[in-house]
Amino acid sequence: MTYDPQIPLSTESPQTSASPVQVNFDQFAAIFSKLALGVFYNHMPFNSSSQGKHAAMILQNQTLDPGVTEDLGVLYSKNATSAASTEPQLFAQIPKFLPTQTDTTDAPNAPMQLTYNSVNTAGPVYYSFLPGGYIFYFGLVTATNLVPHTITLTPAPTQILVAIANPNTVETGSEHRPLKISTNITAANTFDVYASFSPLAQYDFSWMAVAIA
Numbered sequence: 001m002t003y004d005p006q007i008p009l010s011t012e013s014p015q016t017s018a019s020p021v022q023v024n025f026d027q028f029a030a031i032f033s034k035l036a037l038g039v040f041y042n043h044m045p046f047n048s049s050s051q052g053k054h055a056a057m058i059l060q061n062q063t064l065d066p067g068v069t070e071d072l073g074v075l076y077s078k079n080a081t082s083a084a085s086t087e088p089q090l091f092a093q094i095p096k097f098l099p100t101q102t103d104t105t106d107a108p109n110a111p112m113q114l115t116y117n118s119v120n121t122a123g124p125v126y127y128s129f130l131p132g133g134y135i136f137y138f139g140l141v142t143a144t145n146l147v148p149h150t151i152t153l154t155p156a157p158t159q160i161l162v163a164i165a166n167p168n169t170v171e172t173g174s175e176h177r178p179l180k181i182s183t184n185i186t187a188a189n190t191f192d193v194y195a196s197f198s199p200l201a202q203y204d205f206s207w208m209a210v211a212i213a
Contacts, residue, residue, distance in 0.1 A: 082213035084155040087117040148192035156189035157211030163191040168204040
């Protein structure tokens with residue numbers, strides 16, 4: 001049996017409506033708060049200290065951007081294509097706030113992708129996501145020779161926008177001057193790190209990159 005908003009009928013006797021009302025209430029409670037694999041979805045369950053509070057949300061995937069009305073923002077799920085895959089992602093759309101008398105720019109309230117379908121906290125190539133459909137990568141490398149050190153971003157993005165390396169080692173014969181270090185983007189998912197200094201057994205550098213998913 002599923003939840004029936006017509007129960008109880010105004011013409012039905014309490015003698016026969018009690019059981020359907022109890023079943024209906026059980027169905028409503030199950031829909032209001034759904035437990036799956038130890039996770040509560042939609043709301044916290046009735047008769048608990050946190051009853052009614054929001055839990056993990058279930059969003060129906062949309063095929064079109066819903067648009068906004070009045071002064072409300074919109075959160076929704078929609079498929080987003082990246083270099084790695086096509087996955088449902090969380091999107092936001094806000095009310096249109098331009099043009100105004102001060103700023104006459106006709107800026108659209110275009111939808112913004114908020115999430116990416118994975119993160120990496122294990123390394124060595126760490127990554128998370130930024131609003132707008134971007135991925136933020138970072139890591140720490142110990143290099144043992146003077147040839148360019150290649151960083152390969154995984155999962156592969158569509159395009160690297162910026163790659164930065166920061167030396168954590170000083171030059172030979174110097175206690176304070178950091179190594180001269182630079183980067184060169186070579187492909188959609190790779191960039192090289194160059195270090196110019198007197199030969200060392202090894203050197204360390206940290207790096208970061210921002211790319212389009």
